[in-house]
Amino acid sequence: MATQDNGIGLAWFLVGAAVGASVALLYAPQSGRDTRRFIVKKSLHGKEALSDSGKEMLDRGKELFDKARAVADEAAEAFEHAVKLVNG
Numbered sequence: 001m002a003t004q005d006n007g008i009g010l011a012w013f014l015v016g017a018a019v020g021a022s023v024a025l026l027y028a029p030q031s032g033r034d035t036r037r038f039i040v041k042k043s044l045h046g047k048e049a050l051s052d053s054g055k056e057m058l059d060r061g062k063e064l065f066d067k068a069r070a071v072a073d074e075a076a077e078a079f080e081h082a083v084k085l086v087n088g
Contacts, residue, residue, distance in 0.1 A: 010053070021042065025039060
């Protein structure tokens with residue numbers, strides 16, 4: 001559960017950072033061309049960061065799924081063994 005909370009918090013932080021950066025750009029003392037270049041550059045950087053973060057989360061989810069499957073398999077084997085012991 002804690003990892004889900006951290007992921008949501010990170011997502012909201014990134015959204016807040018993007019909104020804050022956008023507002024700051026609107027008041028920046030640069031030419032329109034320079035500002036547009038800056039926005040494109042930062043947007044591409046943000047897109048890459050979100051993509052990398054998503055890949056990391058997907059990999060972590062797969063790891064957790066594999067661990068949970070292994071634990072479930074072990075529990076099923078233990079249950080079958082206990083049933084055999086009870087039934088004789």
